[in-house]
Amino acid sequence: MNNFRxxxxxxxxxxKNQVEALPELIAPLGKKVLMVYGGGSIRKNGLYDKVKTxxxxxxxxxxxxxxxxxxxxxxxxxxxxCKKENIEVVLAVGGGSTIDASKVIAAGANYDxxxxxxxxxxxxxxxxxxxxxxxxLAATGSEMNKNAVISNMETNEKxxxxxxxxxxxxxxxxxxxxxxxxxxxxxxxxxxxxxHIFEQYFQHEKRAFITDRFAESLLKACxxxxxxxxxxxxxxxxxxNLMWASTQALNSLLSCGKGGAWTCHAIEHELSAYYDITxxxxxxxxxPRWMRYxxxxxxxxxxxxxxxxxxxxxxxxxxxxANMAIDATENFFRACGIPMTLxxxxxxxxxxxxxxxxxxxxxxxxxxxxxxxxxxxxxxxxACL
Amino acid sequence: MNNFRxxxxxxxxxxKNQVEALPELIAPLGKKVLMVYGGGSIRKNGLYDKVKTxxxxxxxxxxxxxxxxxxxxxxxxxxxxCKKENIEVVLAVGGGSTIDASKVIAAGANYDxxxxxxxxxxxxxxxxxxxxxxxxLAATGSEMNKNAVISNMETNEKxxxxxxxxxxxxxxxxxxxxxxxxxxxxxxxxxxxxxHIFEQYFQHEKRAFITDRFAESLLKACxxxxxxxxxxxxxxxxxxNLMWASTQALNSLLSCGKGGAWTCHAIEHELSAYYDITxxxxxxxxxPRWMRYxxxxxxxxxxxxxxxxxxxxxxxxxxxxANMAIDATENFFRACGIPMTLxxxxxxxxxxxxxxxxxxxxxxxxxxxxxxxxxxxxxxxxACL
Numbered sequence: 001m002n003n004f005r006x007x008x009x010x011x012x013x014x015x016k017n018q019v020e021a022l023p024e025l026i027a028p029l030g031k032k033v034l035m036v037y038g039g040g041s042i043r044k045n046g047l048y049d050k051v052k053t054x055x056x057x058x059x060x061x062x063x064x065x066x067x068x069x070x071x072x073x074x075x076x077x078x079x080x081x082c083k084k085e086n087i088e089v090v091l092a093v094g095g096g097s098t099i100d101a102s103k104v105i106a107a108g109a110n111y112d113x114x115x116x117x118x119x120x121x122x123x124x125x126x127x128x129x130x131x132x133x134x135x136x137l138a139a140t141g142s143e144m145n146k147n148a149v150i151s152n153m154e155t156n157e158k159x160x161x162x163x164x165x166x167x168x169x170x171x172x173x174x175x176x177x178x179x180x181x182x183x184x185x186x187x188x189x190x191x192x193x194x195x196h197i198f199e200q201y202f203q204h205e206k207r208a209f210i211t212d213r214f215a216e217s218l219l220k221a222c223x224x225x226x227x228x229x230x231x232x233x234x235x236x237x238x239x240x241n242l243m244w245a246s247t248q249a250l251n252s253l254l255s256c257g258k259g260g261a262w263t264c265h266a267i268e269h270e271l272s273a274y275y276d277i278t279x280x281x282x283x284x285x286x287x288p289r290w291m292r293y294x295x296x297x298x299x300x301x302x303x304x305x306x307x308x309x310x311x312x313x314x315x316x317x318x319x320x321x322a323n324m325a326i327d328a329t330e331n332f333f334r335a336c337g338i339p340m341t342l343x344x345x346x347x348x349x350x351x352x353x354x355x356x357x358x359x360x361x362x363x364x365x366x367x368x369x370x371x372x373x374x375x376x377x378x379x380x381x382x383a384c385l
Numbered sequence: 386m387n388n389f390r391x392x393x394x395x396x397x398x399x400x401k402n403q404v405e406a407l408p409e410l411i412a413p414l415g416k417k418v419l420m421v422y423g424g425g426s427i428r429k430n431g432l433y434d435k436v437k438t439x440x441x442x443x444x445x446x447x448x449x450x451x452x453x454x455x456x457x458x459x460x461x462x463x464x465x466x467c468k469k470e471n472i473e474v475v476l477a478v479g480g481g482s483t484i485d486a487s488k489v490i491a492a493g494a495n496y497d498x499x500x501x502x503x504x505x506x507x508x509x510x511x512x513x514x515x516x517x518x519x520x521x522l523a524a525t526g527s528e529m530n531k532n533a534v535i536s537n538m539e540t541n542e543k544x545x546x547x548x549x550x551x552x553x554x555x556x557x558x559x560x561x562x563x564x565x566x567x568x569x570x571x572x573x574x575x576x577x578x579x580x581h582i583f584e585q586y587f588q589h590e591k592r593a594f595i596t597d598r599f600a601e602s603l604l605k606a607c608x609x610x611x612x613x614x615x616x617x618x619x620x621x622x623x624x625x626n627l628m629w630a631s632t633q634a635l636n637s638l639l640s641c642g643k644g645g646a647w648t649c650h651a652i653e654h655e656l657s658a659y660y661d662i663t664x665x666x667x668x669x670x671x672x673p674r675w676m677r678y679x680x681x682x683x684x685x686x687x688x689x690x691x692x693x694x695x696x697x698x699x700x701x702x703x704x705x706x707a708n709m710a711i712d713a714t715e716n717f718f719r720a721c722g723i724p725m726t727l728x729x730x731x732x733x734x735x736x737x738x739x740x741x742x743x744x745x746x747x748x749x750x751x752x753x754x755x756x757x758x759x760x761x762x763x764x765x766x767x768a769c770l
Contacts, residue, residue, distance in 0.1 A: 001622055001626070005398055007395070010392070014642070209609065210630060213605060217602055221595045236386070244642070256629065
């Protein structure tokens with residue numbers, strides 16, 4: 001069991017109507033608030049009006065239109081407002097994209113250069129304005145972590161950056177905000193959660209027993225509740241467990257004592273950077289093919305643990321057992337309605353090579369669970385076609 | 386799934402040699418430190434010298450001799466030092482008793498009256514000096530939570546108090562500090578951890594799926610690793626998993642979405658208040674008898690869940706299945722070397738009635754998993770004789 005730091009200090013307010021706590025949570029942080037949000041969904045479901053009413057005593061500025069796979073162009077806009085208006089708090093109302101953009105905006109407010117610098121090199125991140133979030137999607141875990149992923153479509157780059165100061169001060173997690181999500185987003189969000197778990201679970205360190213059991217607990221929650229949420233979008237129990245799974249899957253709890261060995265995210269970021277596809281869909285497509293590719297003498301035992309503890313598979317032959325679990329994973333994503341081939345999301349063979357090269361060039365894959373080179377990544381991507 | 390707040394903001398530094406981070410962690414909080422500790426064990430194992438050396442640049446005052454079941458008399462001594470020396474940070478080096486005492490000392494420093502008032506009525510707790518801990522026992526979870534339990538032997542009271550401001554700012558959790566623990570403390574500490582889990586797990590709210598799976602994960606860790614730690618006191622993997630289980634079992638993670646329904650603690654506090662026995666031992670004695678007593682049509686399903694998910698019991702008859710799990714629990718504690726009757730710890734029938742009356746009078750038991758009156762508690766305690 002490796003040494004670790006765990007300090008997920010976000011004040012989580014989870015449940016129905018918790019948004020009422022917003023004024024009390026923001027007041028100690030400042031009066032001048034930049035409210036960041038995405039498309040029009042929070043206007044349609046009344047959340048926009050609710051937040052504005054609650055913050056009547058604050059001076060609220062707005063940045064609307066943050067995209068899925070949030071773009072550095074939106075971040076730059078937000079930073080401009082912060083500097084011009086001396087913003088004190090950044091309030092993200094939305095999913096992971098909105099929250100990620102808000103984090104880099106909050107850092108950019110205290111940085112003199114182009115905020116893209118902070119994405120490329122997190123050593124340049126200094127002071128960060130406090131970030132508060134109202135979560136509307138169960139997926140990225142950004143509501144309780146130090147990560148942000150920003151895309152630059154000019155350079156075809158989608159890069160992660162992180163800072164301990166990015167961790168939101170408080171997050172409102174109200175599962176009823178998920179009721180109106182389209183099925184495709186519920187499914188893709190769940191795939192994202194599961195991928196976060198896999199990226200930490202499949203790792204060489206075997207002695208972090210609690211961390212592995214926690215990971216399996218969250219996987220079981222996703223497998224149990226995503227189909228329910230798809231059938232009954234306003235099933236509170238299902239939405240609540242998915243929302244809490246998303247937060248716990250990536251607040252560093254699952255890397256305690258073992259770290260992470262991120263592979264699928266490194267590959268998927270290239271797909272999104274070139275084709276702007278839904279992150280969770282890309283992950284769902286890649287994951288089972290990656291699992292099959294890396295199944296070997298070293299990894300089969302871990303896959304059997306996964307099979308037994310998550311899927312209740314009792315098959316005794318190790319490889320058969322492992323493959324049954326991998327098939328179950330792929331079938332689960334397909335049953336959730338996720339397009340499970342690259343062709344279905346408009347990706348053909350033409351850029352596989354360059355995307356694989358980029359994924360490997362950025363580092364990380366050499367130290368993944370099973371080390372991958374360009375040829376390996378191309379083979380995995382071809383299996384995804 | 387009930388609404389909840391989760392804000393366990395402690396900066397956990399877990400692993401070998403993490404104590405080196407102490408100066409960096411304390412520096413932002415102040416220069417004048419009250420170091421609180423218990424008996425001489427930290428002098429024997431070198432931790433006392435290590436901490437003093439690390440804090441050479443700080444002004445360190447000391448309060449030694451905090452007892453197991455920490456007494457209000459020690460708290461009063463600590464408060465005196467804080468007020469006289471204008472202490473800025475309270476550093477607890479020890480187990481839950483030392484940490485609990487430190488929390489109330491840190492609150493008492495900012496309170497004009499007798500600190501016992503803060504135990505009796507937590508509404509009187511105002512500002513609290515920052516508390517930092519170096520943990521030397523896996524048991525109470527005090528290193529990451531808002532609770533403190535203090536005993537007053539003059540009034541035969543052992544009472545819990547709590548404040549969000551009690552949560553330690555940082556805690557050093559180095560599993561190697563557990564290597565020198567006597568077997569009796571390892572076992573009693575594990576019983577304490579397991580009781581914390583039971584008190585939250587056995588509850589009516591059934592929809593907090595993730596929370597229940599997390600609870601089972603931690604129980605499995607205790608069941609797997611306590612026997613290993615007893616046989617091989619310096620087994621790092623075993624000590625590390627027990628230490629992390631202790632922290633996670635009572636940092637409010639296991640009450641997310643379901644709260645707690647504390648029963649055995651309410652009863653055990655009376656045993657400790659009258660007989661000053663080891664808390665974990667009292668809990669181990671009471672727990673299986675309590676489980677048998679409350680097993681009924683309403684609770685049998687939960688006990689079967691416990692049987693299946695924690696003990697891998699596959700018996701189909703529900704009551705048989707539940708009783709097998711309860712027997713397994715009792716046998717586990719006995720196999721760990723814990724004295725499993727009240728007689729063995731010097732308690733006879735003479736005070737059962739008054740202890741039961743006190744336990745019920747303090748409230749709580751009426752709202753427990755299964756509501757208990759004085760007669761119920763006496764029956765449970767008699768079964769413990």
